[in-house]
Amino acid sequence: MALLNARNLVVLATFALLALAPAYAAWVETPFYLDLGRRMMILAIGALSLNLIMGFGGMISFGHAVYIGIGAYTVGICAFHEVTSGFVQWPLALAISAAVALVFGVISLRTRGVYFIMITLALAQMTFYLGISLDQYGGDDGLTVYAPSDFAGLIDVDDDLSFYYVVFVLLALCLWFSQRLIRSRFGMVLQGARQNEGRMEAIGVPVFRYKLTAFVIAGTMAGLAGALLANHTDFVNPEMAHWTRSGDLIIMVLLGGMGSIAGPIVGAAAFLLLEELLSGVTEYWQVIFGPFLILVVLYARGGILGFLSRKDGGDG
Amino acid sequence: MLSVRDMETSYGASQVLFGMTLDVAAGEVVTLMGRNGMGKTTTVRSIMGLTPTQGGTVVFDGARIDGLPSYRIARAGIGLVPEGRQIFPNLTVRENLVATAHNRLGAARPWTLDRVFDRFPALAARAGGMGSELSGGEQQMLAISRALMTNPRLLILDEATEGLAPRIRAEIWRCLAELKADGQAILVIDKNLAALARIADRHYIIEKGAVVWSGSAAALEADPGLQHRYLGV
Numbered sequence: 001m002a003l004l005n006a007r008n009l010v011v012l013a014t015f016a017l018l019a020l021a022p023a024y025a026a027w028v029e030t031p032f033y034l035d036l037g038r039r040m041m042i043l044a045i046g047a048l049s050l051n052l053i054m055g056f057g058g059m060i061s062f063g064h065a066v067y068i069g070i071g072a073y074t075v076g077i078c079a080f081h082e083v084t085s086g087f088v089q090w091p092l093a094l095a096i097s098a099a100v101a102l103v104f105g106v107i108s109l110r111t112r113g114v115y116f117i118m119i120t121l122a123l124a125q126m127t128f129y130l131g132i133s134l135d136q137y138g139g140d141d142g143l144t145v146y147a148p149s150d151f152a153g154l155i156d157v158d159d160d161l162s163f164y165y166v167v168f169v170l171l172a173l174c175l176w177f178s179q180r181l182i183r184s185r186f187g188m189v190l191q192g193a194r195q196n197e198g199r200m201e202a203i204g205v206p207v208f209r210y211k212l213t214a215f216v217i218a219g220t221m222a223g224l225a226g227a228l229l230a231n232h233t234d235f236v237n238p239e240m241a242h243w244t245r246s247g248d249l250i251i252m253v254l255l256g257g258m259g260s261i262a263g264p265i266v267g268a269a270a271f272l273l274l275e276e277l278l279s280g281v282t283e284y285w286q287v288i289f290g291p292f293l294i295l296v297v298l299y300a301r302g303g304i305l306g307f308l309s310r311k312d313g314g315d316g
Numbered sequence: 317m318l319s320v321r322d323m324e325t326s327y328g329a330s331q332v333l334f335g336m337t338l339d340v341a342a343g344e345v346v347t348l349m350g351r352n353g354m355g356k357t358t359t360v361r362s363i364m365g366l367t368p369t370q371g372g373t374v375v376f377d378g379a380r381i382d383g384l385p386s387y388r389i390a391r392a393g394i395g396l397v398p399e400g401r402q403i404f405p406n407l408t409v410r411e412n413l414v415a416t417a418h419n420r421l422g423a424a425r426p427w428t429l430d431r432v433f434d435r436f437p438a439l440a441a442r443a444g445g446m447g448s449e450l451s452g453g454e455q456q457m458l459a460i461s462r463a464l465m466t467n468p469r470l471l472i473l474d475e476a477t478e479g480l481a482p483r484i485r486a487e488i489w490r491c492l493a494e495l496k497a498d499g500q501a502i503l504v505i506d507k508n509l510a511a512l513a514r515i516a517d518r519h520y521i522i523e524k525g526a527v528v529w530s531g532s533a534a535a536l537e538a539d540p541g542l543q544h545r546y547l548g549v
Contacts (some may be wrong), residue, residue, distance in 0.1 A: 188415035192404040199402050202364055203416040204390030204466050 011262040015172075016267050022164055031160065035176040035232075038164050040272045041171045042228045047252040047264030048174050049221035054250070055259035056182055057214050058194035062117050062246050063104070063124025067097040067219040069131060069241025071226020076143045076236035086149030086157065090227050097223020098216050100127075105215035109208060112197075124243050133237030142237025145230050157231050165226055171265070174221055179261050181217070190214055255296060257303030268303050317342045317380030317501055318363070318394075318470055323372035323382075325355075325362045325525075332358045332412065333525040342468060343499045345492070347506065347516045349547055355525040356505045357399055360474050364396055365389045377469065391418065399475045401459045405448035409439055412447050412458055417465040427464040435491065436461055453484030458522075460491065470501045477506055489515065509547065513537055521547065 046068050053059040070110035074093035083089065108119040137143045148157040156162045181187050193200045193207045200207050230236050239245065248271070256267020274292070278285035300307035332355045340346045348356050361367040363374055373542040374382040381389050390396065403410050413429060435438035436457045442450060450458060456476060463471060473492075473517035477485040489511045492502060496515055506512055512519070513533045521529040521542070529542060536542065 160539065185415055188407055188411045192407055192412075192415055194402050195406050196402065197402070198366060198386070199398070200416070201386045202366055202390060202396050202398065204387050204418055205416055206385075206387045 003121045005289050007260075007305045010266055010305065010308060014262075014266050018168060018171075018269075022161055034164055036272060036276065038160075038167050038232055040269050041167045042225050042232055043249070043252065043269065043272065044265040044268035045167075045168065045171055045174050045228070046225040047249050047256070047268045048171075048178055049218040049225065050249045051253045051258065051261075051264045052178060052221070053211075053218045054253055055216050055263070056187060056194065057190045057211055057219070059109070059211065059215065060117050060122040061108075061218075061252070062243055062250070063120035063122075063127075064218070064222055064249050065243070065245035066124045066127045066241045066315065067101060067222035068226040068229060068245065069127065069236075070097045070100055071139070071223035071228075072230040072236040072240050073131065073143075073226075074223075074225050075149060075230035077137055079147050079149075080137060080143060082147075082205045084150045086151040086155070089149050090224070093227040094220050094223050097226065098220040101216045101219025101223075102212070105212045105219070109211050109215060121243055121246075124246060128238050128243070131241060138237070140238065142235055142239075144238060145234045148231050148234070149227070163231065167232075170224065170228070174224070175262060175265065177221075182261055185215070186258065200223050215293055235251045251293060253303075255293070255303050257305035260302065260305045260309075263303055263305045270304060317344075317377060317505070319373075319375040320359075320363060321373045321375075323359070323362055323374065324370045325358055325367055326370055327358075327367070331370075331525070332417070333362065333369075335526050336362075337372075337527055338520050338530070340503050342469070342501055343496075344517045345496050345502045345504065345515050347504050347519045347521060348522060349505070349507070349512070350522040351510070351547065354522050356522060357474055358525075359522070360396070360398075360472055360503075360505065363389075363472070364394065375386060390466060390468075393467075393469035395463035395466045395471045396438055396515070397456075397459045397463045397473040397476050399469070399478070401452075401455045403447045403450070403455050403458050403462065405446065407446060407447055408444055409450070409458060410443045412462055413465050416462060418467070426467050427461075429465075432461040432464060435494075453480050453487075456484065456488065460488070468500075470503065471495065472503045472505075474505045475507075477508060477511075485511070507534075507547075509543065526544045 018037055021033050025031055025033035050061065050064045051062060071093040074096050075089045078089045078092065104123050108116055108123065111119050132140050150181065151157065155166055157166065164258065189200065189205055189210050193210060197207050226240065248298060252267035252271045253264050254267070255270050256265065257263025274289060275285065278288050302309065318340040320336060320338045324331065325333040325460050336355065336359055348359060350356055351445065358367060362369045365384055369382055373380055376394060378393055381392055407415060413432060437456055438454055439461060442454060447455070449460065460476065477488050477504055492504070493515050495502060504512065516533050518532055520527050
């Protein structure tokens with residue numbers, strides 16, 4: 001496989017654009033680009049995490065945004081109770097997301113296919129309505145995060161540029177971690193089980209445990225995206241965990257390339273760019289985006305990176 | 317080593333095994349023969365826990381394994397080469413072998429990647445290629461190698477030579493003979509009586525889900541009527 005093929009170039013270009021976005025935003029004096037880039041990267045972490053279970057494990061979760069919501073609410077609720085230390089908030093967000101993913105995984109991974117989709121959707125909606133019922137924390141209206149996560153001067157999350165590069169580094173780390181995980185024996189088992197679970201079990205692999213571990217890792221990573229999102233928006237609301245947000249994550253994965261490690265990053269960037277461009281054309285931008293997505297699914301299976309791989313001669 | 321007693325298995329309302337009984341001792345090569353649809357693959361699936369049994373017992377190395385999940389049965393030391401090869405086409409050859417390797421610490425002379433590649437040089441040459449890119453014969457070698465990488469005390473092969481070119485078949489029989497010489501216990505299902513006769517210590521013939529004859533390779537060879545009646549030879 002050539003190192004500098006079209007798909008690797010697109011991934012590198014995406015990272016280069018994200019790295020240079022703050023300079024461009026400063027040059028054109030449009031802080032919005034900084035905001036857009038940061039949002040892209042946060043959602044890319046969420047999409048990367050979904051790709052671990054969906055793209056490599058065949059677990060199509062329609063409730064993955066729940067963990068983003070949990071991560072965000074953990075930061076929001078901590079701040080509400082004046083616990084602003086990021087050293088407390090962020091690990092707590094990850095731990096609670098992991099714990100909820102463990103419980104939801106134990107329940108949902110007993111099913112497969114459409115039943116798995118339905119059960120993750122049901123659990124997600126249950127969590128969404130739990131968020132609405134939290135009147136103390138704003139209920140349906142959400143909760144403003146008045147104080148950003150405080151890292152005792154080590155990182156200034158309140159500074160737009162510092163926070164931008166914190167998210168950038170975390171995205172790069174999540175990508176590195178995903179790559180290591182998928183290329184490990186654990187990742188091989190996950191991919192084999194996607195193909196045929198029974199076959200994998202018959203050779204001595206406790207597939208349920210592997211899938212549950214992947215589910216918890218993905219939930220934890222999405223919880224990190226939630227903690228970042230709460231600091232990005234200074235606001236949390238139950239909508240963050242709504243099933244339509246999970247649908248957005250699925251679209252990002254499909255758009256970038258399901259089962260391609262870096263695909264979700266390209267997918268998240270493409271999704272938000274298209275959203276920005278098309279919403280400038282019409283309020284009902286989904287009317288244009290929908291047919292575009294259908295074309296991608298029909299004619300560019302494997303998403304943008306899959307399409308580029310075929311152009312390169314099929315590697316990857 | 318393996319002792320199956322009065323095993324009964326059904327698919328819904330349709331019973332397939334009616335009191336299946338067989339034994340495999342350590343270091344022994346035993347065959348399970350019979351016409352198509354008599355319950356050979358169901359016997360293997362039932363031993364491996366892939367199809368639930370309704371009655372009887374399966375004991376392996378002194379411990380009951382019937383009712384256990386299939387991964388625990390495999391971990392106990394039974395390696396399966398399933399019918400139809402069933403490799404993982406979305407993994408490379410190397411990944412197919414590494415992903416499921418285990419039980420190495422308990423084995424006197426464990427199967428490692430190097431040992432497998434020494435035994436099947438064709439796989440070594442395709443180590444980085446995807447499973448889906450292999451020929452039928454290479455896929456079968458990979459399926460056998462994958463089972464060996466679990467360092468099984470008992471190896472079960474279900475129709476391992478079916479649909480393969482004569483040259484590949486010969487290679488697989490040669491491999492099984494080597495394994496036998498190393499003391500590997502093997503339960504093999506196949507239709508090639510001549511090849512089986514060369515390596516097997518004992519045969520079981522099953523008809524309608526139950527053993528109708530068992531005996532030595534010499535006894536089966538000496539009875540053409542038996543071969544004709546149950547095996548259609």
